[in-house]
Amino acid sequence: MCADTPEYKQTLNLPKTDFPMRAGLPKREPEWLTRWADIGVYDRLREKGGRKPFTLHDGPPYANGHLHIGHALNKTIKDMIVRSHQMMGFDARYIPGWDCHGLPIEWKIEEQYRKKGKNKDAVPINEFRGECRKFAAGWVDIQREEFKRLGITGNWENPYLTMDFHAERVIAEEFMKFLMNGTLYQGSKPVMWSPMEQTALAEAEVEYHDKDSFTIWVKFDVVGGGELEGAKVVIWTTTPWTMPSNKAVVYGAGMSYGLYEVTETPDECWASVGDRYLLADNQAADVFGRARLEDGQWTRVRDVDVAEFEGVSLKHPLHGAEGGNGEWDDLRDFRAAEFVTDTEGTGFVHCAPSHGMEEYELYRDLNMLSQVITYNVKDDGGFRDDLPFFGGKYILSRKGGEGDANKAVIDKLVEVGGLLARGKIKHSYPHSWRSKAPVIYRNTPQWFAAIDKPVGDGLDMHGTTIRERALTEIDNVNWTPKAGRNRLHSMMEARPDWVLSRQRAWGVPLTCFTKKGALPTADDFLLRNADVNARIAEAFEVEGADAWYAEGAKERFLGGLVDVDGYEQVTDILDVWFDSGSTHAFTLRDREDGTEDGIADVYMEGTDQHRGWFHSSLLQSVGTTGRAPYRNVVTHGFTLDSKGLKMSKSIGNTIVPEEVVKQYGADILRLWVAQTDYTADQRIGPEILKGVADSYRRLRNTMRYMLGSLNDFTESDRVDPADMPELEQWVLHRLSELDEVVRTGYAAFDFQRVFSAVFTFATVDLSAFYFDVRKDALYCDGDTVQRRAALTVLDILFHRLTAWLAPVLVFTMEEVWLERYPGADSSVHLTDMPETPEGWRNEALAQKWSGIRSARRVVTAALEVQRTEKVIGASLEAGPTVFVADDALRAALQAERFDDICITSSIEVTDGAAPEGAFTLPDVDGVSVVFAKAEGQKCARCWKVLPDVGSFTHEAVCGRCSDALS
Template sequence: MCAETPDYKSTLNLPKTDFPMRAGLPKREPMWLEQWNEIGIYDRLREKAKTETREPFTLHDGPPYANGHLHIGHALNKTIKDMIVRSHQMMGRDARYIPGWDCHGLPIEWKIEEQYRKKGRDKDQVPINEFRGECREFAKGWVDIQREEFKRLGVQGNWDKPYLTMDFHAERVIAEEFMKFLMNGTLYQGSKPVMWSPVEQTALAEAEVEYHDKDSFTIWVKFKVVGGGDLEDAQVVIWTTTPWTMPSNKAVVYGAGISYGLYEITGTPDECWVNVGDKYLLADNMAADVLGRARLEEGQWARVRDVTTAELETISLKHPLHGVDGGNGEWDDLRDFRAADFVTDTDGTGFVHCAPSHGLDEYDLYRDLGMLDQVITYNVMPDGRYRDDLPLFGGKAILKPNGKEGNANAAVIDKLVEVGGLLARGKIKHSYPHSWRSKAPVIYRNTPQWFAAIDKTVGDGQDQFGTTIRERALTEIDNVNWTPKSGRNRLHAMMEARPDWVLSRQRAWGVPLTCFTRKGVLPTDADFLLRNAEVNQRIVEAFEVEGADAWYEDGAKARFLDGIVNPDDYDQVTDILDVWFDSGSTHAFTLRDREDGSEDGIADVYMEGTDQHRGWFHSSLLQSVGTTGRAPYRNVVTHGFTLDSKGMKMSKSIGNTIVPEKIIQQYGADILRLWVAQTDYTNDQRIGDEILKGTSDSYRRLRNTMRYMLGALSDFTEADRVDAADMPELERWVLHRLAELDTVVRDGYSRFDFQGVFRAIFEFATLDLSAFYFDIRKDALYCDGDTLRRRAARTVLDLLFHRLTTWLAPVLVFTMEEVWLERMGGEGSSVHLQDIPATPEGWLDTELAAKWAKVRAARRVVTAALEVQRTAKVIGASLEAAPVVYVEDAAQRAALESVSFDDVTITSQITVTGDAAPEDAFRMPETDGVAVSFVLAQGEKCARCWKVLPDVGTHKHAGVCARCDDAV
């Protein structure tokens, strides 16, 4: 440039924006939260829905437990829910979100008991409603804490009016829903083995149990044969991993189709619990393994003969403790011996020890035989100790109060050794059920509990939805849309196999089982339960005003029964409901009873972690079909678990936990939300510093895209707008891509596919816009005067702005608000009050898109060829080049010739030809038929646009090209 050439920078249309490159999210996000609260975004959306015709959309919140700060799983869960609700709102629905909390249950009781212990107080000496009041205050405190933590994530909802299972109306409805089971005949009291926590002293549901490896004692025990001819002096061997159940043994069972043999000991090692001449009945497939456990080597036993099923039917057995209980006769009755279909010969001995008080298979067998009264025992107390008067073992504990191994197993094993009842013993590591609260092992224990019968006819059996709870549930599962589809199969399999629902818990903090039992009447009698609508109404009216505490007030029984039935004839049940019944009933008081609920009482979406197939999804379905016949949800969306960056489960003991609060403090909530959007939440996801740094990089690229648009649109007005039909092809191609992407975004949001939505938007923003369209049009935007091309480009940028901000607002709630207000401003304005703009059908132009696909393919070859020259420092910028492009395909060549291909390739001049390309021309293997020869551009460099053109310096204004001369 000559010295006298003017500086034309002031004549350029350079971007103007105050939008910062650095987001500063941790400091700026609370400002948006405060502003949204001031203008009442959520309430304004509900008011907006009243003035417009909007179809309601309800995501019913699965209640987190009001106990402790949020973990990363909570953040993932609530963020997905928020994106579901926001996206459906912006697609034209009236999307309501009522947050909720699970407030009853054992963990809160434990916290209050822990406080009592520190103060030297005895829980049992505290009036129950005083204790319940302290539980209520504890839960309320954590609800307030968690509410603020959820709001900090940017989650939008009716935070001022959440649902709480401990609200008086909620407790009333939970009791009311329970009474429906009472009245429709599915409620019954039964004494059967249930999973029992000796540490917590209550029954547990499957959803309250998790499986961990446990080292267990394992023993092989001898039962002497009685009867059976020459089998009289033989012994049947059983195997068990629960030695503590041996005092409750009532039978041994075998498999009718299993091959059994009689085995005689012919030799022994120095130390063992067998003798030469001993004879044992064993399954042939397991004999070598069992005898090997007794330290016998091959050749030290012989198979004498087959033992037929007919022979097995003729024998009975003696318990190994027969006659050794000090004359009490506890184990002197002969043990039952029969075939059962659950016996296999793939492990154990081919014979199964039966203690029906502690095993479901055995319980079911003897229930179906009508023999429960002969085989049920009550040897184990609620705290896991044997009853004090049990001979030999009274007071021994299966588990200590801290959940560690007690002395019961060792005592039983020692006694069996002493009386010669043991063949072998050892230890085994296996997957074993533990309470998810105390982390202590659980046991199966026979105890009176309340159940909902899922295979009993509901009411009169005339219901259109099915005759039993199981039948209804299995039918409704197929009327629900599952994301991912595997969720259907998982819940269906669980529902097919599940036992009756255990409703009762032996605790204090919860909704009681509001029922009465008739004194002196057996649970199997028809009038055992009081079924009276007037009594039920009294109870629910009291709960509405006073909450469930009314059940525990002095004189409650008389209050509810006087004048209807004689209170002296009935006992009041004091157990509380399983908390899964609480949460399973939430649809009734949230969707059905609230103005902002769902008109038909059914949620559009339930969304929780995959563990809720046996938890909330499961209990909600059981509860709802039991009372209404229908599922409470139309869609069920499931997310996986969050792992650390190495794929390991997070654990405080390992030290690899990641707390949402720390991520927000370092990166901001939008980065955490973007991580959620980028991951396939339907599977387990990983998170860590490197992963979050990658997420931050994606965020910065998107932020720069938005910043570029804001700068280019700084003074855009409606007078600048150009109709789509009048736009250049390149702009019409962008509109086509917008139309395509609009379908992808709406479809993805409708299917809850946030990863697919974000990927599509991100690739569009980075590849189609930043690397292509913006790159090409930067010259026109900066250097053109008031041309159609520049006005069209800015019109497209405006259309892009409105779509990108609304498309991304459900994900980047804070950043898109910042982008929106930077340009739109206005009192009370918010991107979250907008809908995604409709896309005109006329924007779609597949023929144009096909043409520009050819243009872009050729452009990639040119760009790559020029990069070689730039790397070699032959040129510093592409505008110094005037390449020759050899194109074999006539249609592609015509496409290039019909557009300003020099602008498209950002070169000063370009030649397109159908001539044969020289051998040394640049080619790309993925683009056939296109080659490029490098040529330096001829002429001078324009001082304003930097193109190298022959006409520079020949115009009125010094040192510029014709286009820039006109613009200046």
């Protein structure tokens, strides 16, 4: 559709725009960032009155390194949530935050100290903490700029930091609520302990990796068992290093056991002929096989009823060992326990209650802990120096690998004849997510929040214990995806008491005091004094948590209120998950841009945060307020490479956000997020990004076409929808449908659904259909209702598409907007999504045009055959006949300019029977096409082939073009 001669071409209404085909995003995006900062877009949005607040509370990233692709995914999803809700009429607030305390930062400072030959322990603690604070602040500044470069909107000038003095005060106050409500206690029980980091870890600080472990089958001699005297009970363990701490063996009360005897032995076997073993019947064959005994070399002597185990004691395999100094000479307890199974092992379980939670709980409930708890393992994972045979041996090496403890224990058991078999096993094992080294279970004195003890806060909200409240509140929250509810619920049902203490220096201390000489179980063991708490809070507000470690701190906080010399000051720091779990208090509750009720509309993080931030925030909040701190919880999966593999620097398959932004621009990265189902694991790689860039180019061309066509549109051109042709009314109907999809999708945080719907509409309904059909009228018509209606629809499309896509393509939609509205304070991000009139919805019209478009497909397919065979070059050379069987469809086609819709110069729609050989499509019934060339001459202006060309003043054009020229 372009004029043959220059003079006619100049008379066409061709699109005019300076909007470039090539985006140049990497270069231009920073210009828009500067512009938004200059005009204060975020602050100006806060000035819009009468809006319902909507707050997404930021799960704080850790301030210790450059952003990875997971950060980019996470923050972009959050940004889309905030921007879309703002444009749907909310006052959508976003306060970025950072987690600033904890071990990774300590490690970095200790590393710097070692390079300088400094000893951390020789440095005053507040000097060391100051170095940690400075380090975290530096990374906050770096990450802030990296997040802003991704187009993330928010209150960047005033974020929340867990190390801010007010934040440290509130974290301490929230901890002291646990102190005052009676849920805080000190206990000595097995906790996950990192020998590398020398601190307790919470479940959220642990990740599971495959590990090769030694596995051993160990013999315990039976004592006092009547006929069983002299037999041997066999246990199986994957932690040989726990054998020196063994205090008991347990069995299953309802299981089938047998007495077995060895009748023959091969070479290199640790069993002897005549040895008798007690084993679970289901595991006996496997155990003897591990001991290198074949069938026929052992026999089952008889059944053993568990009643025969009553009165039995056992000898530790190191009982009476020379040089053992009597360490293992006490008889070991032997009793039933519910956690014993016969699905693996031997049917008997070795108990070291200092290193296993089930064993600990068993003997705790029996009031026998004082008889079975040991302290054989030190903070660094080494055996205490005076432990016979094993003193100074380490469970892990100093680099986190296998230490020498397991081998030493195994060798000693072999030496004393205590081993029946040994081997290795690969299994999933807990590792510290920071050091990546294995962790152990180790009994240490720690501070806990009791989650099954009634909370003494007077709040009767959804239960009296933390667990009851948490389980109830989980069902008061909307979860996206829904599986998140079940995951957190099952974790909360099974979780133990919350370990709050860490043995480190950089964090908020446990601001409490213990009474000297009092047992931890005593009512007066913990000082509970509101005036003391108030002094601590006031000091933290002014000086931060460093006040706790300042010289004379105990006298400062206790003096004049209680006997200073009668109390000890606790020096452990809080689990950093308590820090981040408390952020709702000092961000949502205390800030002017927080929320009235201290509850966030949305928490959004990765799926790993079901055991992390979602979990700790819920525990902390129900423990202090009785309710959850969030109404919606949205989770995303992990980001994998294009093959579905986890990203790893060693493999070389990492995708760094900075590199993507440099090559493509941030909008391409954001579009990748919008196109993917973030609720599952997502893939990203060079080829995937190329596909995203292609989608972006198609959208960009759609917007460019609209800009060019609207270059001369004014309000005087606007046509009322009631006066528009049906095709324009159909577009308005589609916009009405799409508006519902967009708003529903954004409200449900379903960006993939939103983008898919908008992209399909823009490329299929608009570019491939509506724009294609209306180009002729837009370019060639004079001042007709049809042209002005099309321009009106383009204007409507412009405002909706820019608004709908602005939360995703923040830079590009700003560029599009400014191309049309270039004012100094202009920004698409200061606008809302336009409301859609109910009158636009017209289902009958939509059904009618669905039939018209189906008939058009048959025509265009028929013409493509002719074009392929080079019968015609362009569709305007055609004047086909279309045979339509359905009366309603035929009438609809005859009522419309079906030739314009099919982009032919003429077309005849008839009800006659289609001749043999007419073109059809199998999926469109009752429509067939007989091709013919259009009759007449080609118009030099619009290129249609028409009979009236040459009949007017302008001899080379048709009547329509002649009128336009006049």
